[in-house]
Amino acid sequence: MEKAIDTVPQLRKISFADRLKRDKWLYALLLPGLIYFIVFKYLPMWGVLIAFKNYQPFLGFFKSEWVGLDNFKTFLQNPDFFRLLRNTTILAVYDLVFYFPAPIVLALLLNEIRISAYKRVVQTLIYVPHFISMVIVASITYMLLTTENGLVNVLLNKWIGHNIDFLSSEAWFRPMIILQSMWKEIGWGTIIFLAALAGVEHEQYEAATVDGAGRLRQLWHITLPAIRSTIIVLLILRMGNFLDRGFEQILLMMNALNRSVADVFDTYVYTIGITQGAFSYSTAVGLFKSLVGIVLIFTSNYLAKRAGHSGLF
């Protein structure tokens, strides 16, 4: 009988209980994922409240006392705060200036290659480092740059007569980090732009050629507009992660000698929280960082919309 009613659609609105019953297997499929999101995503969000408490592991979440904004005040008055803010911001700006545009330029250059076999070989090779773990990438960097017979220093000795201790230098830390992430990721980063470029109709270029447009003009009037929306979406996403860049990478490349320029919010949270057990304080630091991230993502989205682009949401 139930089946017969089902085949007469929209005769009456079925009640929620009936829908639950009808879709019981779908809900069964939904359940594991839903539990996952509640336990591992939403419980921690609720757990953020320990930033406003003096969390004591032996008292637990509920019995620890409320301290209001004390943890935030302590952090903002701590000299560490400015050091972390400076280190994080400078790395983020370097990222935006050097690392972000690189895959776009590379994709545009790859797009000009007409011999498809050559293009495929280049692509295959430049994608490889993306799949290698950060630990390996850091290890390779270490082997190349170490002053104990590292290849780069052997060459420097030959050419300029002395070593440069990149690995424990404050001045070289940031360029080293940016170059490292460029080496690892720019090849992979081209994929999304190449996909956008593949969508451009060839006739547009032909028409432009007929109209006498040179290669640069075609780039400016056809190619760049074609990937503009992709660039903007990625830029907005990037802004949201402005402050949480390369956690593993920095942790791996940081040492006692470059710590003053290397330490960023994320490594600080790890050191203070996990290794030293100051849970409430480091949660406050983490929350501060997340909130700045949210403000940045909404601001850049708003600005993108104001400028007449579609934005992220």
Add this chain to the structure above:
Amino acid sequence: MNNNTLSGKIFDAANYLFLGLMALVTIFPFLYIIAGSFATDSELTARPFFIIPKTFSLNAYRYIFSTDTLFHSVFVSVIITGLGTAIDLAFTFTMAYALSRKQLAGRNAVLNLVIFSMLFSGGLIPTYLVVKSLGLLDSYWAVVLPGAISGFNLILVKTFFQEIPFELQESAKIDGCTDIGVLWRIVLPLSKPVIATFALFYAVGHWNDFFGPLIYLNDSSMWPLQVVLRQIILLSQGTIGDPNNMDPNFVQPPDQAIKMAIIIVGTVPILLVYPFLQKHFAKGMMIGALKG
């Protein structure tokens, strides 16, 4: 773009050259490390710049495999990768399928929950405390479960499922299939390339995961490859070989060659799957680039 002007030709030549160099620069460090791992002491100190060693030595490899530290950590990584990928796929695909069906009451609420979790997270310490309070510290579940679903992947798979004609699924239901049966017999067989793509992405993620094991596993006998690699290569802590296991005439290979050999052991598994990866990831990325 048929540009046969002189400047066009110069640009082309420069471009081909530049991209070729780019590819070489990318791959060179690997070649250097491979060569170095076969080197002998004299070769590394006397003539350190080389790409093909004159004398070829397997001593570094013999040395790093003289104890079972490395074998053990590779084994642990394999277990984590296998278990983790299976869980990730099961969680992602079941949830994505339920969310792909428009009839599901509460679907939008759940989707919003997922999207919000991509914008804001509790952060490292609260997540750590949740894992700890569940009693998962020092167990492989702590490495595997907290990242089981990537919200981004979930939405990609959901979008893909929505492209599968609904009539196909409906006819299966009329034939008496439950929703789980439809997923298992109709939808999943049609999704093989997508499953392969995400399986590989998730597997690479688990194989390369360093931070999860670092914070959740205190017991060093549980450490996977990545943590062991960092310990030995970057921190120079812990020993890997045991000279007592070698014959008396064995010449201890240079420290650098040992480290290079360890790097190679850590890299080879990924390079082995790379050809399989490559076939699929372009397709996988397209789902993201064009529809998502």
